[in-house]
Amino acid sequence: MKQAIVVTSFGVYDQKVKKECIDTVIDDVRREFPRYDVFEAWTCRFLVRKLAKEGISYGLLDDVLANLVEAGYQTVIVLPTHLTPGEEFNNKILTATEAVRGRFDQLTVVNPVLTGNGPADYAGITEILADLDALGNGEELVLMGHGSPNHHNPVYEWIQQYADEKHLPLHIGVVETEDYPNLQNVIRRLTAKGVKKVFLRPMMLVGGDHANNDMAGDEPTSWKNTIMTAGIEVRCSTKGLGANPGYRSLYLNKLKEVE
Secondary structure (H helix, E strand, O other), rough: OOOOEEHHHHHHOOOEEEEEEEHHHHHHHHHOOOOOOOOOOOOOEHHHHHHHHOOOOOEEEEHOOOOOOOHHOOOEEEEEEOOOOOOHHHHHHHHHHHHOOOOOEEEEEEEOOOOOOOOHHHHHHHHHOOOOOOOOOOOOEEEEOOOOOOOOOOOHHHHHHHHHHHHOOOOEEEOOOOOOOOHHHHHHHHHHHOOOOEEEEEOOOOOOOHHHHOOOOOOOOHHHHEEEEEEOEEEEEOHHHHHHHHHEEEEEHHHHOOO
């Protein structure tokens, strides 16, 4: 029987970041699931086309699945590295898989790692996020997630609620200003708690454009500079979650649940 796991991400332009945060996930999957052939797919058509012009080739998910049909694979598991079931997951991953459902004996789509029904579902995940980096004396951790401009996803609030219940020094916001909690909500939390120093990092698989510009950029409106303007000392890392073995273990656990 021909079996495949398709590790599916949004993609990233910076190849060094890809090696650090996406290739590490693929390597983990290949090591832990040797009975499967492991393939990579992206959902961002713009990035695939942009890199193709530079001679760097990546396949979109629908193309990779079509190739697996032609190659005679019977069992396929699609592993999204997207954190939440947002627009990319719903409109691209689910759409692509539904288009070929019935062409395989078994086709399974793994839920994103941040899929749950309330704060209790994030026991373990929250501790991993809170322990991503060593905090200095008096520092608290601020994570910048993505959020959605069109459909509010409560998972960020649920993780925050669980962190608060466990008294973890963790504060989560999203880069989409129309969504909640946004940067201003985070600053109000920090100010109300009397926090003077924070460690700021992305709550995203890769440290791409959002991390380098929206979060740690030199513009006055970046998260780093806005928090500093509020009188809080800021230390930054643009490293994506994919660089952390503890976080990557969540993907492996998701695969074990459906295998």
